[in-house]
Amino acid sequence: MTVGRFRSSCPVASVIVLLLLQVLLIPAPTEASPDRCRQVRSLRDEIAGYRPVVERVLSYVQDQKGYKGKTWTALSEFTDTFGSRLAGTQNLENSIDFMLNRLRAWHLDNVHAERVIFTGWQRRKEFATLVSPRVKNLAMLGLGGSVSTAPEGIRAEVVVVTSFEDLINKSSQVSGKIVVYNQPYVSYGETVVYRSMGASAASKYGAVATLIRSITPFSLNSPHAGQQSYSDGVKKIPTACITVEDAELLNRMYNRGSKLEIFLKMDSKFFANATSRNTVAEIKGTTNPDKIVLVSGHLDSWDVGQGAMDDGGGAFISWNSLVVLKNLGLRPKRTIRCLLWTAEEEGYIGAYAYLKGHKSELEKFNLVIESDEGTFQPYGIQFHGSETSACIMAEVAKLFDSINATA
Incomplete structure (x- = not known):
């Protein structure tokens, strides 16, 4: 999740201690060219001077007598207590109350909450069945924001496609049919477009x-x-995800010439x-309290799981990062604000x-950090x-060589 148009820069003094706190770290799309980094040479010694602070934080969060395991334990309690936290449900609101108290x-x-008003969505009963040439129940989950079928459901012939290009090539065959997408998985970022836009793309035909x-x-x-989005001016049609196994099965049968219904x-x-409500907590800065470094994740989840990885992990490393700084008596120059998003x-x-x-505060934000791609072993910084x-x-990343997270 990328947050609006917040300005991203890197005020060294307050950010270094925050980046240690096991925020999701993966290779950076914004790369620093050595030849073009001459302008920051004057900062290298200052950045390198924070190595003792970095090592102190890393030691604390990895030490059984320090903070090791405490974030995981807190997350385990949270997800066991509240389970799924779909936006618009009392379960999510109860979990927000819990977090505010914590x-x-x-x-x-x-520490406070900020009200958010929105249009909610809730799944009810749903199922899909292959009825011809044989009967097989298809495990499925309706996508967020999907419209319903008519009360009597839909029975229709199937067209299987493997890409948007394949859909265009078969567009003359699509009218009145259910389109099954069996797109290959490349990466989440590249492949998720089929979930997001697949319904409207097929509806056009x-x-x-x-x-x-x-x-x-x-x-x-x-x-x-997952969530999907309908395009403006295109008829909204029901859409759901099926399993990889069933998508492959339907693709094989379709390619053999079977008429699928x-x-x-x-x-x-x-x-x-x-x-x-969005949930907010801070550690006030010492010399530049009006400047803000934001660290964040979201508390809500889908309704069919417990939201431990998406995004309980991101939310909990965010607020625990403030606790780690507080426990170590480290006071940042700028205010570090933890924001746990809703919906x-x-x-x-x-x-x-x-x-x-x-909007009036945007100039105050020096850096925005957000974790929502899973919490794993850190390897580098996406920036x-x-x-x-x-x-x-790039200079800051060098301080993480002891945990091999310098990419």
Whole structure:
């Protein structure tokens, strides 16, 4: 998730201690060219001077007598207690109340919630069945924001495609049919477009529904949930994800010339003026308290899991980063603000609401950090910003050589 148009730069003094805190670190698309980094040479000694602080933090979070395991334990308690946290449900609001109490108990600064109003979506009963040439139940999950089928469901012939180009090539065959996407998995960022835009792409040619191969490289007959978006001016049709195994099965049968028919029934509910809250906590800066470094993740999740990885991990490393700094008595020059978004899964609703409500403050944000691609072993830093900032971040990354996270 990329948050609005927040300015991304790298104020060295306060950021270094924050980047140690196991925020998701992966290779950077904004690369620093050695020849173009001459302008930051004057900062290298200053950055290198923070190595003792870096090592102190790394030692603390990896030490069994320090903070090792505490973030995981807190996340385990949270997900076991609340489970799924779909935006618009009381479960999410209860979990937000829990987090507010927890953040206050740690005596963090400026702990509060900010109200967000949105249109909620809720799945009801749904199922898909291959009815011809043989009967087979298809594990499926309706995609967020999908419209329902008619109460009697849809029974239609199937067209299987493997790409948007394949859809165009078969466009004359699509009208009145269910389009099944069996796109190969390349990466999440590249492949998720089929989930996001597949329904509208097929609807342009008259499809009555779409079933999309789950966006994952690995499956044990497990369909994945996720959000999708309808294009303006295109008829909204029901859309869901099916398992990798079933998408491959349907593709093989279709390529052999079998006439496939699927019965699909989906029921969902939309409710206007739903409310939720973004959750905020801070450590006030010492010399530049009006300058802000934001670290964030989202508390909401889909309804079919417990949201431990998406995005419990990102949310919990965010607020625990403030606790680590507080426990070590490290006071940043700039204010470090933890923001736990709500309604992210429905289309970054909490983030957009925050951006709208804080437009007058945007010049105060020096750096925005967000973790929502899973929490794993860190390898480097993914960064978007100016070339000068990228050069600074490259110097910062050198401080992580002891954990092999310098990419």
